[in-house]
Amino acid sequence: MNMAVSPIPDDKLQNSDFLTDVLAGLSEEQKTLPCKYLYDEAGSRLFEQICELDDYYLTRTEAAIFREHITAMAQQVGPGALIVEPGAGNCEKVELLLEHLQAPSGYYPIDISPEILLAAKARITARLPNIEVTASIGDFTQADVWQGLKDITPRKRVLFFPGSTIGNFTPEHAEVLLEFFASKLSRGDGLLIGTDLVKDSIVLERAYCDSEHVTEEFNKNILARINSELNANFDLAHFAHRAFYHPLRQRVEMHLVSLKSHTVQIAGRKFEFAEGETIHTENSHKYSISGFNRLLSSAGFTPIRHWCDSEQRYAVHYAQIS
Ligand SMILES: C[S@@+](CC[C@H](N)C(=O)[O-])C[C@H]1O[C@@H](n2cnc3c(N)ncnc32)[C@H](O)[C@@H]1O
Incomplete structure (x- = not known):
């Protein structure tokens, strides 16, 4: 089943949890996006592919x-x-x-x-x-x-x-x-x-930064979703996927790293990204x-x-x- 996702109509945008959460997360000092939004239809399909990877x-x-x-x-x-x-x-x-x-x-x-x-x-x-x-x-x-x-x-x-x-x-x-x-x-x-x-952190990091780049696509899909549903203009080429193990917190963190200084508009709001600044998209605690x-x-x-x-x-x- 393939269902096209239409953008949330303007009159509903104001009441959208997705919009509220995205605006709140990107307004924090460490920009974040709740990981539950990784799973639209495309994200869920990508996650299925991740589950088949040798590295995962x-x-x-x-x-x-x-x-x-x-x-x-x-x-x-x-x-x-x-x-x-x-x-x-x-x-x-x-x-x-x-x-x-x-x-x-x-x-x-x-x-x-x-x-x-x-x-x-x-x-x-x-x-x-x-x-x-x-x-x-x-x-x-x-x-x-x-x-x-x-x-x-x-x-x-x-x-x-x-x-x-x-x-x-x-x-x-x-x-x-x-x-x-x-x-x-x-x-x-x-x-x-x-x-x-x-x-071992090498095993962990390989699982979240796979050699076939499917996890990268999965991570960046959240930006594509924000573009299509929330009237935003993220350029996916301006972001890179990063996943690393944080031994003290015992978790793999997944981030999107801004590759240049630039501005993104979401539903009329502007967000500045410095070069190297990240959006924290997921934690996987061990x-x-x-x-x-x-x-x-x-x-x-x-x-x-x-x-x-x-x-x-x-x-x-x-x-x-x-
Ligand atoms: C890591 S996958 C696990 C899927 C399945 N349970 C498995 O073990 O293969 C996470 C699933 O949880 C769903 N999910 C994540 N956060 C959720 C939330 N807050 N409420 C409902 N579903 C959520 C996602 O859509 C996705 O299908």
Whole structure:
């Protein structure tokens, strides 16, 4: 499905969250753009390509952990569960889990990118016709996208949050987000969540600065999106992609570096860029097992168990509300 994105009409621009967030982020001393806006339809497709790259070990490592341990994971989730997936994307990873679960009571994916989510819903419904899929489009940090859950009464709810999406939040924001997730759950409900582990910076940087330049295209796509939806005039050739590991913060930071001093207009507002100045577009935080268990505990979850690959690159954790 290919849907052209039309610019937000002028009378709606004023009320657009996207515009508000972009103007606020670019007004900060360190210019930033929220990473959730990387995922329009083009961005989501580019992210799918990233997941296939040799340099991007995360997806295949996580997939191997799921394949190896899916029976134990399904047992841990138990029968009659409703699987809720915030940031579901193309919903590919959940299929293996849904196939192994005993009598799941449904699947509730949430994503900000409607095209990719609706295509995924159609695919899952065709492949697993016995599973009721309720797709919820919007920002998973907002209460409205969780409203549909009140119409479903499963034996238990399990949040599925793979892909190291939690790493896109600073540890402080991750704790707040996990507390918010916990507030959607009851005693005995669970969380199955993937985290990337702290490792050699060369491996990390290669994953976010791949030799085929797909991550560069993904990063710059946010500027193209601002141009087409918010009436802006970014010249993508004036920016370069940069990704580096920050060992103290234990995160890979992704930036767009201005290659020259210039001015950009967005919805009538002017933004100056100095040569070498950057826009910070994404963080990908890395955790140790014990560090992530501490985070889970402080957010109200009880860590139950985790599964890793043999090289200790990646972990999938199961935690529950006790
Ligand atoms: C890193 S991808 C992970 C996709 C999938 N869960 C996986 O593991 O392959 C992040 C996904 O989360 C979605 N996303 C990011 N921030 C979001 C937000 N605040 N609300 C809803 N969806 C979001 C994006 O559209 C994208 O599909």
